[in-house]
Amino acid sequence: MNKQNLMSRRQFLKTALATSAAVLPVTSVLASSASAPARVQSEITIITSGWPLTPMPTAEEIEADKARAGYAEALQTWLDENPGVTFQQVEVNIWDQQAIVTAISGGTAPTYVFPTSIGGWTNAGARNAFVQGLMADVGPAIEKYGLIGKLTPGALSGWQPINEIGDAYMSFPIDSGMDVFHYRRDLLNELGIEEPPLDWTWDDLIALAKALTAEGRQGLAAPTWMAEAILSDHGFDILSQVPSPQNGWNWMRDTSDPKWVELLTEYRKLVFEDKAVYSDVSYTTDNFTNAFVNGAVGLMRTNVLGAFGSAAQENSMAAMANRIGKPYEEVIGFRGIPRGDNGYFSNPIYVGGVAIGPDTNDETLDKALGAVDYMFLGAGWDLQKAGQYAATQDLQAVFNYPIPIDGKYTYEGVPGAFEDAWGQRTKDDILYYAGLPKAPDEALYMPVEQNPGPDNQAFEDAWSTINYVADEVDPAAVLKQAQDTWNSQAAGFSSSVDDAAFIDGAKTYYEALDAFWKDASPEFYESTFKPWYDSKVLPALG
């Protein structure tokens, strides 16, 4: 019996070994061949990770969610016009910088990528990544689809300077957002506080935050980057940076203006003394929205998109308005970024674009952007909206993009307009901010940098310290340290741009700035820009 057992066990092991030895290479070859040819079933395959377009929904999905019928119909129409194209869904986190950079490095990026996540959430980083070949040039498609003509002047000025690099374009615009402060209009009325004007200032904002602070309620909900935002809303981005062509890296940071320290001190006072700010390093938009709709904060800095969520969602602002039983515009108000007390302002609108993975061939690129153009800026958009309306009969669900880059606030097949869903005041306010002029962007004037430079980590650390550290913190020291750190990091880098070209570019850039601010805000120009320009920039440029 012993023997018998042993033999069979031995045989079993042998068989198992032989099988796994045989199966291993076969499976891996099969698996690899399965992944490769799946992509070439048709002539052109557009690979998406679910943004901005999803593959054709299945019949079952359309059945389950009628609102998708509109999307399906629109996409099908486009697919019929473009035979041989298919969409394929992949699981790549295009919002995670490291994940998408890894994918690009291995040639596995999807067709659609998000430019700023590749660039570390800064436009400069995104441009640098583009120059390094991490995204394809979408210029030909922009020309082919006549995109520039379709954009409103506001959207164009928000998008073009950042995305035009030499003769090339980094991304294809699809939607836009805006940084705003939402406030509880009903609460203001209740407390008898006057609503801030459209061109409010930071002093107005701080006063309002304090006024709204009460037992069980904090005045202002602020994200991590609030401290940074205050400075840049006073012109920090322009004024803290000085050209230094004589160095290896052509820029230096200079935060010596006492103004910045004053602003930070004031903000910290608001946070730690007045306890008027609702903020934490771990909070997400969810926490803010939750607190806002539950009345725990009165004023909140968010993206305007967050306010136009469907009323079906429990903690959306629309749902809150319904709960209170008043029209939306009487409950929720918003203001754009306040002007600095010296008159500096920035246009709060940004335009989001879709970029194309670098390993995409021309034909696929053309089709991929054609689909985006059709679905977001062409007839496809109207078809989607009509379908959505047919399914939901809910205007708020249809008009959930408050700042259309093509300026269209009505859709064919949808009875009603944006203002019917969200109120006239809402729309007017948006249009006001969209119409603000945009200051000249460095990118349009300076030669393109090929080398990586120091990243913004030093300053991000400073902002995070200022925002969250409750104990004794000296903003002046923090700022100084960030500046010194950045400058000593910069000493390790060298620029690909030669000094003469750099100086030429910088001169035109600063001249443009000079002209813009003289015209747009004489107050800021006289009090801040001109003295700084004369004392810091001109000597540096020789």
Next chain:
Amino acid sequence: MTQIELRNIVKQYDSQDQVTLTGYKGEPALNRINLTINDGETLSVVGPSGCGKSTLLKVIAGLEYPNSGQVIYSGHDFTEIKPQDRGVGMVFQDYALYPTRKGRGNLSYFFEVHQRTEEEEQARIKATADLMGVDFDLLLGQIPDTLSGGQKQRVAIARCIVRDPNIFLMDEPIVNLDAKLRERTRIEIKKLLRQFGITTIYVTHDQQEAIFMGDRIVVMRKGNIEQVGTFDDLYYSPANLFVAQFIGTPPIAVIPAVIENGQIAIETTRWMLPPDIALPNGAVRVGVRPEGWRLDTDDGISMAVRHIERIPTERAAFVIGAVAGAHTSIVAPVDYPMREVTRVTPDWEQALFFEAEGETVLHTPGVPDLF
């Protein structure tokens, strides 16, 4: 039937403290060993621990391959042959039973890996069990962990003989048994060996055992063979001081002395040497076995007696004390009375002479011609 020959065997230790990343440090475990084991003979290997005796056994078994030298089995060079083809059976100090196999499984592993038929396996196991005694069948059904030391030992020996080996190799097989069992097992093994008449190498650190088991005895120290011979050879004609001191219990007394014109002096006491012992003048050391003394002699040297160890079973006693500062044991009648000091004289015919410094033997009495 096998005769084994070792030629110039050198083997380095592989244990961790001897190995560095670049090579070995320390002396080799076996240092140019030459040895012949005759067909059918039982050879005991003794030596203090760490002398390389187990390594020697493993080199013979093929469990260790020598760094240089040859292992020759009946005139064939087996140096590089694997142990399984040398036809050896081996018993280990810790028995080395396969812990997950029952007694029978321990015995049958040999047959499994040699693709023997089941009939042969059964027959051999049965024959072995018969040989090992009446209750041995019971042990075959048990897991080693449940067996006592003696039972494990029996299974280990059975595992060794079940294959009908050409050579037995035993590495301190009974050292882990208690004294009584050790005695019995020793006899059993001896009986088995005689029954088979197989070439056997028996490693032990116990000289009694070595004497009992071995036709000849090898004394090893630090990787060298000090002497090979029968017990009498080692006892009466040791090759050097080490062997003389190692063999014999109680050990030989080594006493400094001076030779002067046929006379020998220990401290201030002088004797005439027998005429057949011709040694040059100068300092020597005298080795005297416990039975090589005469007690209570008139011309003797005084000996401080420390105590007397009586062994009634042997009808003898050992008088233990110091002669000229050297530790000395002397055989005496069992009823020898206790006294503080006694006078003793070496029996010069039986005495050994060594250099004053070093280990070289100057004179040995030679094996006594008993018959």
Next chain:
Amino acid sequence: MAERTIPGGQTEEAIQAAPVESAPLRLSRRSRIEKWMFIIPAALFQLVWGWFPLVFAFALSFTDARVRGPISFIGLQSYTRMWGDPLLGEAFRVTFIYAAMSIVLTFVIPILVAVLLMEMPPRVMRWMMLLWFLPLSGIASTILWKYMYNPEYGLMQGIVRLLGLPEQRFLNDPNLVLFWLIFPGILLFGPGLIYMAALQGIPSSYYEAAEVEGAGFWRKIWTISLPRLRPVISMMLTFAIIGSLQEFYWPQIMSGGGPGSASRTVVMYLYNLWGNLRFGDSTTVAIFLFAIIMVITVIYRTFYKEDPDA
């Protein structure tokens, strides 16, 4: 001892001279290949997936590699650049503090608990052990602690309030953020099982002998349990040092390195560089870290004797 007599009256030379036939061919010879059959599969995998990427990464540190495009050799530029980066120094400082704290806070407790657990009757011990070692998925503990540390509604704040202590800002407090990151590890009782296994191997006679000599509870721990655990402790300490110097995922998820740079470890820093497309620089940082780990390990192992009997 050259002229040693060999039984049979032959001299050494005579034996050497005797002719020897080689062994019959059917006998199997010592095979040097056989053991390589055991090693080769693992060696191949280790070479290809263990060492090769490492060497490649090392090579990258001498280049200006940035994801795509041509790579050129820039010598030690990355090294000088990273050497002059104040943030890297800060990251190293944080890493050392983190490593030191986590070793102090999380290393001793498991040993002690293991020693004490061995005191329980076997049945009780088995149950307790089972409960102590119930594993919690890392992903799950991330979400749990993220919630617990919420300074507003998290349980930790509740406990702080209950104890009447001033409200804590937990992960927002630059002085305590490292402590709060390590804190969950104190509860986890990591490698205690390994110590228990080692303790099991100590013969009870050691303790009995100590008892005879009048050793009390703590003395037995100090003179028997701990010395016997020494090799294992030494090894676990080596791993703890290496592991805590490489800490990355947990602070990345929990605090994102903040506030400021108060919890940004070296590996987080190099991961950020990599995200910023500076592959060459990020591998340079890795080389720095690797060198430091090597140095610490070598120093520590030189001064720490493993064997209690040595």
Next chain:
Amino acid sequence: MALFPKVGRNQPRMRAAWWVLVIFLCGGVALHLFPFFYMIALSVTPAHEALSPTPVIWPKEPTLAAWRLVFELTTRTSMDTAVRDLMSFPFYVYLSNSLFMALMTLLISLPVTSLAAYANSKLQRGPMARWSFLFFIGTLMVPGVVTLIPSFLMTRNFPFPLPSAPLIPGTDDPFPILRIWDTPWAVIIPGVFNAFNFLLFKGFFDTIPDSIIQAARVDGGSEFNIFRRIVFPMSIPVYAVASWLQFGSVWDSYLWPLVVFQTPDRIPTSVAISNLMNRFIQAGSTSAQQAAAQTASMREILEAGLSWNGLMVLGLLQTIPIFIMFIICREYLMRGIRLRGLK
């Protein structure tokens, strides 16, 4: 059972000390179990209660809503598309991916690693043994992220750690490559040799007396046969420990599978679950741009009603298989670990 004297346990002082010890250990166990309890408690807490300023220990109104939601989420049976969209496939797809990867890794890795450890412990001798030991465990000192990119590129173009295979000199054809990227093998194969398990195995094999193996050699087994028939049956406990550790690490790994998988139905549960979690709990955004991107991503997850309670359910789901593995292996854990230091 050794620290307390065997006699005199009934003395009041001893008894008191004993009970202090028992209470201390029970307290420790309770503290250790608390996270499990708390996850369960939170999973039955209504979302609004989980966010209320007073911390929850046990919900006032327990509800199974989160379990229901996750059940619908993981089975894709929900009528609500927002819920359905959070996961593109039913949970069992991810579960079987994870199980395949984890078990396949064990199946290949344990033999490979343990054979090498055995050879290093029992077959290799002298300086060679030291060198190969260092060769095998040397990579333990390297942070994983350092080799992430080269390893990732190798899964694409094995054996080249480059974005694309180089051309054969003098031709226009690239070198042939093996691509395991986006297949389960990309997780399995790099994990085949596991340095820590190597140590574990070596520690165990070092304690097996040489004489047992020597006896088997004298008996005539080939080295492999000895390993299989004699050593392996003795070593079940260490295999159990190694399986447990490796199963846990493959099961819970996130970064690597995130990088090597793209096809949605091939990802393991760890990625599926932690992607969802990360969208919810990621540390605050550092810029307005990122905030905007997160807002969009968050909007989806909130619309589906997933909140802390649902995440806790997902966390528990992720823990269960590790749990089961632990229960299976627990008998052997104590016997299998015989680490003896890094010598």
